[in-house]
Amino acid sequence: MAHVSELIKLADFTSLPAGSTHVIGVKTVLHLPKVILELRHKIGLLAAKRGSVEEFYIQERGLYEPLEEVLIALLPKGAVVDHEPVLKKLANSSQKSDLTIRRLECYPGERLGAHEFAAIIEIKSVFFKERLSESDILQDLEKLLECETAYSAKCYFVLVGLKDDLTRVGKSLSKLLLHNAIGPISLALPSGKTAWLHPSARHVVDSPYLYVWTVSNVNNFGKHSSDYTYTVFHAAR
Numbered sequence: 001m002a003h004v005s006e007l008i009k010l011a012d013f014t015s016l017p018a019g020s021t022h023v024i025g026v027k028t029v030l031h032l033p034k035v036i037l038e039l040r041h042k043i044g045l046l047a048a049k050r051g052s053v054e055e056f057y058i059q060e061r062g063l064y065e066p067l068e069e070v071l072i073a074l075l076p077k078g079a080v081v082d083h084e085p086v087l088k089k090l091a092n093s094s095q096k097s098d099l100t101i102r103r104l105e106c107y108p109g110e111r112l113g114a115h116e117f118a119a120i121i122e123i124k125s126v127f128f129k130e131r132l133s134e135s136d137i138l139q140d141l142e143k144l145l146e147c148e149t150a151y152s153a154k155c156y157f158v159l160v161g162l163k164d165d166l167t168r169v170g171k172s173l174s175k176l177l178l179h180n181a182i183g184p185i186s187l188a189l190p191s192g193k194t195a196w197l198h199p200s201a202r203h204v205v206d207s208p209y210l211y212v213w214t215v216s217n218v219n220n221f222g223k224h225s226s227d228y229t230y231t232v233f234h235a236a237r
Contacts, residue, residue, distance in 0.1 A: 005077050005078055007078065007104065021235055021236055022233065022234045024233075024234075025232055025233035026231065026232050026234075027230075027231045028230055028231070028232070029228075030074055030075070031201070031226055031227055032119060032154065032228050033156060033200035033201035033213075033214065034200075034201045035070060035071065035074055036067065036071075036121075036156070036158060036201065037201050037202075037203055039066060039067050039158075040160075040208055042066035042067070042070065043063075043066070043208050044208075046066070053162070053207055053208070054162065054207065055128045056162065057127040057129070057130065058127055059125075060123055060125045061083075063123060064084075064098065064099055067099060067123075068099065076232070078104050078107045079102070079107070080106070081099055081102075082100045082102065082111050083099060084097070084098065085111060085112065085115065086112050087143075087147060087150070089114075089150040089151060090146050097143070098121055098122050098123045099120075099123070100115075100119065100120050100121065101117065101119040101120075101228070102115050102116070102117055102118065103115070103118045104118075104230075117147070117151045117153045118228065119153055119156065119228060120147045120148075120151065120153045120156070121156045121157075122140040122155075122156070123158045123159075123160065124136065124157075124160075125160050125161055126159075126160075126161030126162065126165045126166050126168075126169055127162055127208075128165060130161070130165060132169045132173070133172055134172045134174075137173070137175070137176070138175075138187070138190060141189060141197075141215060142190070142191055144156075144157060144195070144215045145195055145215070145217050148216060148217055154214065154225075154228065155214070155215045156200070156212055156213065156214055156215065157197065158210070158211070158212050159173070159176070159209075160211075161207075161208060162207045162209070163207045164207075166178075180199060181199050183198050184219055184221055193217070194217075196215070196216045198213060198215075198216070198225065198226070199211070200212050200214045200226045
């Protein structure tokens with residue numbers, strides 16, 4: 001077989017004989033919000049096939065595969081991006097997320113298995129003549145807060161849409177403070193919780209506009225709060 005990939009436990013790695021690996025490895029840090037911005041390019045390609053971007057429409061679910069392609073191209077070998085996985089550790093264990101990145105140790109399992117997740121992404125889109133309510137946004141943020149606690153995962157909220165249509169539903173988006181590119185901002189949720197959103201990446205020059213926030217229960221966003229990090233050591237033989 002030309003290419004075989006398998007997991008290796010840290011204990012097995014550290015017990016390898018001297019000389020089995022080079023002493024220098026590579027640490028790769030992905031700023032996931034900036035990676036997610038590449039979704040705009042995918043949308044642009046789809047819009048070009050259908051005519052004018054100003055009247056482009058795609059269902060939210062239609063964005064999952066293009067975003068998966070963007071993520072998988074940069075994530076380590078063995079990473080799995082799931083569409084609508086069941087969040088079995090939440091109080092309502094039938095809830096699903098839009099996209100998740102599994103922890104590497106969970107990669108062999110089925111999509112609907114009881115996985116651990118490294119990152120969880122919720123998306124809201126506003127394309128031609130599409131509607132979006134404030135309650136839909138708040139529900140996603142509630143879910144992300146619970147996911148952060150249950151999975152110790154990085155959590156992201158993504159808003160993407162056409163400039164004019166985002167303006168049209170501006171009242172529903174008002175709590176997101178779209179003008180705030182520095183943050184963090186706080187949102188009071190119906191449950192009584194407070195969601196903290198850190199503006200982590202955005203494109204607001206031309207359609208489609210795209211915003212990504214890192215979401216947390218606490219206002220404690222450090223330098224690497226939005227990052228996905230992995231390290232590779234090269235075999236000596």
